[in-house]
Amino acid sequence: MVKITLKDGSVREIESGKSLMELAASISRGLAKAAVAGKVNGELKDLSYTLIQDAEVEIITVDSEEGLKILRHSTSHLMAEAVRNLFPGTILGIGPAIDNGFYYDFDSEHVFTPEDLEKIEAEMRRLVKENKSYERKEISRSDSLKYFSEEGEKYKVELIEDLPEDEVISMYTQGNFTDLCAGPHIPSTGVVKAFKLMNVAGAYWRGSEKNKMLQRIYGTVWAKKEDLEDYLFKLEEAKRRDHRKLGVELDLFSLHDEGPGFPFFHPKGMVLRNQLEDFWRQEHRKRGYHEIKTPIILSRDLWENSGHWDHYKDNMYTTKIDDEDFAVKPMNCPGGMIMYKQKLRSYRDLPLRMGELGLVHRHELSGALNGLLRVRNFTQDDAHIFMLPSQIKDEISGVIDLVDRFYKVFGFEYHVELSTRPENSMGADETWEMATNALQEALEAKGVNYKINPGDGAFYGPKIDFHLRDCLGRTWQCGTIQLDFQMPEKFDLTYIGEDGQKHRPVM
Numbered sequence: 001m002v003k004i005t006l007k008d009g010s011v012r013e014i015e016s017g018k019s020l021m022e023l024a025a026s027i028s029r030g031l032a033k034a035a036v037a038g039k040v041n042g043e044l045k046d047l048s049y050t051l052i053q054d055a056e057v058e059i060i061t062v063d064s065e066e067g068l069k070i071l072r073h074s075t076s077h078l079m080a081e082a083v084r085n086l087f088p089g090t091i092l093g094i095g096p097a098i099d100n101g102f103y104y105d106f107d108s109e110h111v112f113t114p115e116d117l118e119k120i121e122a123e124m125r126r127l128v129k130e131n132k133s134y135e136r137k138e139i140s141r142s143d144s145l146k147y148f149s150e151e152g153e154k155y156k157v158e159l160i161e162d163l164p165e166d167e168v169i170s171m172y173t174q175g176n177f178t179d180l181c182a183g184p185h186i187p188s189t190g191v192v193k194a195f196k197l198m199n200v201a202g203a204y205w206r207g208s209e210k211n212k213m214l215q216r217i218y219g220t221v222w223a224k225k226e227d228l229e230d231y232l233f234k235l236e237e238a239k240r241r242d243h244r245k246l247g248v249e250l251d252l253f254s255l256h257d258e259g260p261g262f263p264f265f266h267p268k269g270m271v272l273r274n275q276l277e278d279f280w281r282q283e284h285r286k287r288g289y290h291e292i293k294t295p296i297i298l299s300r301d302l303w304e305n306s307g308h309w310d311h312y313k314d315n316m317y318t319t320k321i322d323d324e325d326f327a328v329k330p331m332n333c334p335g336g337m338i339m340y341k342q343k344l345r346s347y348r349d350l351p352l353r354m355g356e357l358g359l360v361h362r363h364e365l366s367g368a369l370n371g372l373l374r375v376r377n378f379t380q381d382d383a384h385i386f387m388l389p390s391q392i393k394d395e396i397s398g399v400i401d402l403v404d405r406f407y408k409v410f411g412f413e414y415h416v417e418l419s420t421r422p423e424n425s426m427g428a429d430e431t432w433e434m435a436t437n438a439l440q441e442a443l444e445a446k447g448v449n450y451k452i453n454p455g456d457g458a459f460y461g462p463k464i465d466f467h468l469r470d471c472l473g474r475t476w477q478c479g480t481i482q483l484d485f486q487m488p489e490k491f492d493l494t495y496i497g498e499d500g501q502k503h504r505p506v507m
Helices: 021-025 029-034 064-085 115-129 141-150 154-162 225-240 242-248 269-288 300-307 308-315 331-343 388-408 427-443 488-489
Strands: 002-006 012-013 036-039 043-046 055-061 101-107 135-139 169-174 176-179 194-204 215-223 297-299 315-320 324-328 352-361 377-386 411-418 452-453 463-469 473-481
Touching: 012 021, 021 036, 021 055, 021 154, 029 036, 029 055, 036 064, 043 315, 064 101, 064 115, 064 169, 064 176, 064 215, 135 141, 141 154, 141 169, 141 176, 194 225, 194 352, 215 225, 269 352, 269 388, 269 463, 297 300, 300 308, 300 324, 300 331, 300 488, 331 352, 331 377, 331 488, 377 388, 388 427, 388 463, 388 473, 411 427, 427 463
Parallel strands: 002 055, 411 452
Antiparallel strands: 002 012, 036 043, 036 055, 101 215, 135 169, 169 176, 194 215, 297 324, 315 324, 352 377, 411 463, 463 473
16 A cells, blocks of 8 residues: 555555556546646656555646646647648647647648648547547657657657757657657547637747748647637737737837838827836836936947857847947846946945836847837836845845836736746856845745746846736736846946945845
8 A cells, every 4th residue: 555645635545556547536536537637746647657655646637727738738739640630741840838728830741721720620629539548658769769760750850869868758649649748648638628729820940040930830728618718708809909909090109011020109109108208217216216328339348248249149239330349239237337337336325226218129030029019129127226235135125116016006917936047047056046045035025925937037147027917817027126146246346345345236
């Protein structure tokens, strides 16, 4: 017998070798019916996973956040099977779950049409009725390469070759269809009930314009028919409220082929914009900020010193002036460093709060552009606060209050995430740990509910991200608070302390 500790703290003894599905059935018939996976000692597993030792177990149901993600991933596999059945010779890319749905990338000589989506949906419904099991099989690296090479799945071969040598490679099969996948998956195709294929778009393999353009089919799937209908209704509402449509109808702004990603603001749009900027200035003045304005174009040397040239160059616009390299600023930070350095600072000057409505330019792929939501130039309302280490908690708390003030005025609800160190980062481990802990302590001191977003920090520091919820329930990452120990070091920023010696400020 093995002891199983459930999420509610209760303990059950079951026979060794029983599956997660059998455990769910022993708890209740309803739970077994709603179950799609399980979590064993914190790791997601298929319901077929057998329990052979004591463990902490949580049964994941289809209507939970994790359950929906698994359902969506499994439905992408189902769609891929349907596409392969209808369009032989199609080569598979990847098919993950995404917010509200899923997609799969296909390399096919056939150009998919809206009529094709209806045929694919019908084939998917046929496969759902067959209720075939999703079966996991772990396989050696050499065998997986052999299998997918023989199948002509060149993209799968590329993915396998990029995996670490010791990676456990698994495949999932439903019916006659097998795909490379880490899982977990729903127990069978019959679990997929409320779904709809949405549209087809182009997508470069692995997101690189250097690679082949594949065809990406998007779909959505939900636990219940009512949830699907509610989502489709919200999509129609979103079209009606689309800011690109309203921008034209209300004569606020426009977008033109002569400047893709560079919006034109009309007189009426400027009235609204100026009102917002006036409000921004009033709120910052109340809190002791000094407004600054830094240049749009600065030398390559500056961007190399800041680290942007190494970490962000592909997104920067560059030019030459007097035979020297310059870049149009993608961020305001380095200009703020120069402003700080233009005179000697004392500990009595700190905290020093500088605010800027800075025009920044970032090169975005044309396919990623989206009205005013994803553009190539925009005004970033930035502040740079230079402080003593002892002032960190109070200053971060003050910025949290300021962000909350802005969002409350406009009636926004939001949630908060603490984004931690990404792979492509700079700086020492202890510096990152210190910065992350400081942000965490400030959030907890304010009593702010937050969740950790691993690896999504900026390359120079961790950050607190504010995600707004709109009237249709969509979330948008907007405000951010970053604690940066790197830039003051790189630009050799100092202040004279009480001891008469030079010290490094925190930003």
